[in-house]
Amino acid sequence: MAIVIRPADPAEYSDFAQTMGRVFAWDPEPAGVERFQTTWEPERSHCAYDDGKMVATLGTFSLTLTVPGGSIPAAGTTQVSVLPSHRRQGLLRKLMTAHLGEVADRGEPVVALWASESSIYGRFGFGAASVSVELKVPTQYRAFHRLAPEPSPVQLISLEEAKEVVPPIHARIAAAWSGMPVRRPNWWNARWFSDLPSDRRGSSALRVAVSKAGDGFVFYRQKSQWSGGNPGGELIVTDLMAQSPESWAGLWSFVLSHDLVGSVEADLRPAEDPLLPMLAAPRRAAAVASDGIWTRLxxxxxxxxxxxxxxxxxxxxxxxxxxxxxxxxxxxxxxxxxxxxxxxxxxxxxxxxxxxxxxxxxxxxxxxxxxxxxxxxxxxxxxxxxxxxxxxxxxxxxxxxx
Ligand SMILES: CC(C)(COP(=O)(O)OP(=O)(O)OC[C@H]1O[C@@H](n2cnc3c(N)ncnc32)[C@H](O)[C@@H]1OP(=O)(O)O)[C@@H](O)C(=O)NCCC(=O)NCCS
Structure with missing residues (x-):
């Protein structure tokens, strides 16, 4: 039987999640599938069916993306998966053709994505449009440079409080950077304010702190580790951004000064993270850069x-x-x-x-x-x-x- 390409029916959200799960080694628990559904846009998905069975998926997020000097409607290409049994038979190309045609019909000028492999999407006219840096800073080298600003004080808040306080801070910061998706309430709830046990992977619950100056925030988890009786835990920053130099310094200083923590790890950092020039010994912060967001005009x-x-x-x-x-x-x-x-x-x-x-x-x-x-x-x-x-x-x- 011929392969059929069509959008998923809203009732197929569990099939869609399971198909993706098979490809991305994700075995979604019911709460995870439910959360997935809150940002899923079935009418903008493109799926391949073989004998009526879903064998490949491509999803779309209707984004507003910041660009130099403003923000624009953009399609976020996502959830791209082809079952191992159906790879290299042209399904991705078929799904992408349907997707880019629909984006053109809607008049979204830009399509953006994150690539699992940097060799896949150039052939579809996507280019790596930002750099994403992974940082690991040993806390023994947390001393700041003599010219670093005075760190702004920071306070811990609950996840509930963060729902009120953090989104407006983020909106002000995002306006200054190009390449950021504007975060809508369902996006915030599914991606930042939801903290399922399976998200923790041996780390603590999600913690949030804000700069008292009201212009920066950090989300992080802490992982306890002991060796030879000595503490050497990790602190994993999942989001940290600020506006003023003092708030950048305050938030970084706050995470680097945790007791019982030997290193701070942060992924998805900007090419120009203010942390590096603020450190007295920036070379001690291991930084690995790779491609970030990809865009196609x-x-x-x-x-x-x-x-x-x-x-x-x-x-x-x-x-x-x-x-x-x-x-x-x-x-x-x-x-x-x-x-x-x-x-x-x-x-x-x-x-x-x-x-x-x-x-x-x-x-x-x-x-x-x-x-x-x-x-x-x-x-x-x-x-x-x-x-x-x-x-x-x-x-x-x-x-x-x-
Ligand atoms: C990547 C993936 C979606 C490709 O799907 P597919 O149906 O096998 O791809 P197609 O057969 O349509 O191939 C389309 C083109 O991409 C190329 N391609 C496919 N997978 C590739 C990969 N992993 N690396 C580099 N090129 C790849 C093909 O060679 C083909 O090139 P051509 O048109 O110039 O001949 C599929 O292998 C997959 O699900 N991988 C695991 C999940 C994943 O990485 N998803 C991407 C998330 S961003």
């Missing part, structure tokens, strides 16, 4: 017009989409106040693959670096202007995997 002109640019400029960009083989040439005029971008038949200043344009979109990739690897065509003046326009401060950061 599903509507090239619409996406480029939807962000702001660091300096005024004008560029004609020709981009080649490896997903469908199409070429788009657009005339971009942009600056700090906004941008316009329209299809044109003018000769291009830059010739680029859609993957690399996706990678530069939030301000991460630099055109001159790409040109040095032969991936972008254009003269020095155009490359220099493109770097000046697309670059954004701070560098993009996506602090959550979706």
């Amino acid at each position: 599903n509507d090239t002109a619409g996406a480029l017009a939807a962000r702001k640019y660091a300096v005024d400029g004008e560029l004609v960009i020709e981009s080649h989409d490896p997903f469908d083989g199409s070429t788009k040439t657009v005339h971009l005029e942009g600056g700090p106040e906004g941008a316009t971008c329209l299809a044109t038949d003018r000769a291009p200043d830059l010739v680029i693959d859609a993957e690399d344009l996706g990678s530069a979109y939030l301000g991460w990739s630099r055109f001159r670096s790409l040109a040095r690897t032969g991936r972008v065509g254009g003269d020095q003046a155009a490359l220099t202007l493109a770097d000046a326009m697309f670059g954004w401060n701070p560098l993009p950061w996506c602090p959550e995997v979706f």
Whole structure:
């Protein structure tokens, strides 16, 4: 029987979770499946059925994503799974074709995802658009640099209190960074305020602290460990962000100063985490960087017009989409106040693959670096202007995997 591709029926949420679970080694308990359902958008899912049985899934989150100078509607590609029995038979390509077609029909200019493997999504026109850093800091090296700011005091609050206090702080911070999904109430509840026993993996319940200055917060867990009678536990930061230098210092100092803790681990950190320059011995903080969020400009002109640019400029960009083989040439005029971008038949200043344009979109990739690897065509003046326009401060950061 032929494979059928269609959205999942809302009643199939358990099948959807089980199919994903088989692929991602996740054996969801009933409470986990129930939580999964609160953010699931069945009408935007695309599933493959073989003889009526679900064998592959692709989900979509209807996101609002921060971009340089604002925020835009974006589709979050998620829950991509193909059963081991059906791999390498073209199912992902079929699901992606249905997904990107639906995104185009809805007029969302950008599609974003996190990639399990960095070799999968370039062929679909997605580019790695931010860096995500994993940090491990031995607490014996928590001393701050002589120029670090005075840490703001911090207070512990309950998860219940956090529901009121933290979302508005996050909204103010997120507005300054590109690459962050705006967190809606169901997202907060499922991803931050839910603390199932299976989430703990041998660690404590979730703890939350906020800066008393009201502009930063941290979510963390603590894991007890003893060796030879001595304490050497871990503190695992799951989210930490702030606005003022004093609050960044206060929150980092707070987690690094816990008794009975030998090291603090934090994943999904930004390329420019203020912690490193605040430490007296930053080399002691082991930092491992990898790709963070990936973006695809599903509507090239619409996406480029939807962000702001660091300096005024004008560029004609020709981009080649490896997903469908199409070429788009657009005339971009942009600056700090906004941008316009329209299809044109003018000769291009830059010739680029859609993957690399996706990678530069939030301000991460630099055109001159790409040109040095032969991936972008254009003269020095155009490359220099493109770097000046697309670059954004701070560098993009996506602090959550979706
Ligand atoms: C990754 C996965 C979804 C691919 O599904 P699939 O149906 O086997 O993929 P397709 O047969 O449609 O292949 C599409 C293309 O991707 C490539 N591809 C597929 N899986 C790949 C992988 N793991 N690494 C690199 N390339 C991969 C194929 O070679 C093919 O390339 P081509 O079109 O240029 O020939 C599937 O292997 C899977 O479920 N893996 C485990 C879960 C996972 O990693 N999901 C992704 C979450 S972000």
